[in-house]
Amino acid sequence: MTKPRPPKLFLLDVEGTIAPISLVYDQLFPYARAHFERFLHVNCGDPGVASDLTMLAEENALETDETTPKFLNPQYWDEAISYLNWLMDRDRKSTALKSLQGRIWKGGFERDELQGTLFEDVPKALERWSTAAHVAIYSSGSVAAQLLLFRHSNFGDLTGLISGYFDTRTGPKTSSASYESIASAMGCDPREIMFFSDAVRELDPAREAGCHTRLVMREGNASVDDSHGHRRIKSFNVL
Structure with missing residues (x-):
């Protein structure tokens, strides 16, 4: 043979x-959730972040679940928070969410707050x-x-x-x-x-x-x- x-x-x-799964659910996800609001407030003018928010709004427009928080205008970043939390609560594999999470985690890793x-x-x-x-x-x-x-x-x-x-x-x-x-x-x-x-x-x-x-x-x-x-x-x- x-x-x-x-x-x-x-x-x-x-x-x-x-x-381990605990890395994601006990460290990375909670860290992103805790930092979303301030991160978007500080970085909403960044072209990469703006592109992610545009993608997020496009994903939101395709949602069929009536419980989905609405986020249709990418310039209203403050309205994105509830939708981002909604996606994380459901462990949705949203490309825009994952990109924004990665941007937040970058700061956490560089400050040794994450490993x-x-x-x-x-x-x-x-x-x-x-x-x-x-x-x-x-x-x-x-x-x-x-x-x-x-x-x-x-x-x-x-x-x-x-x-x-x-x-x-x-x-x-x-x-x-x-x-x-x-x-x-x-x-x-x-x-x-x-x-x-x-x-x-x-x-x-x-x-x-x-x-x-x-x-x-x-x-x-x-x-x-x-x-x-x-x-x-x-x-x-x-x-």
Whole structure:
């Protein structure tokens, strides 16, 4: 029996895969929520922030839920707060929200008020994989937020071990086309990718695109009754 070739790209989810879920829900989300109002008050004239607010208003206009707070004019940034909180309460994967969160977290990381807490086995795995292949990140968090996480991790700056970063601008993690796009961007075939995630709903479309998959079972993650045939792992030390 022919031994399968090692992956050319190790593609990693963040929350529940390389970082504990508590990092997001107990640290990052509350920090953003607490700082949104002042951040927008100070930075609403910044072109990047203004672009995010325009995108946020466009997303709001597409909402069909009658409980959605209205935010239709991006110049009225004070009206954005309730909508941003509404999105976070529902853990919505809004591209505009993620971008604004990343801008707020940047200040927190740079002031050492935040730190990118990663699992113990992550640094050595990144070192091992990056010597023979490429490593990339695919998260609903913005690329800017991903860079902050790895630059200010509890193991130091790990950005030198990572070749690519992808967020929802690539496409939803529940679409097989997103994984095909990542393969194209990284110069490989989907069949040469190993994708790691704690979410079966993400692993299924990755496998549909041709990727190899691993279901990551970390302490603190939700239990998974049906893995849909994805191989389960508890640590990167087995690879």
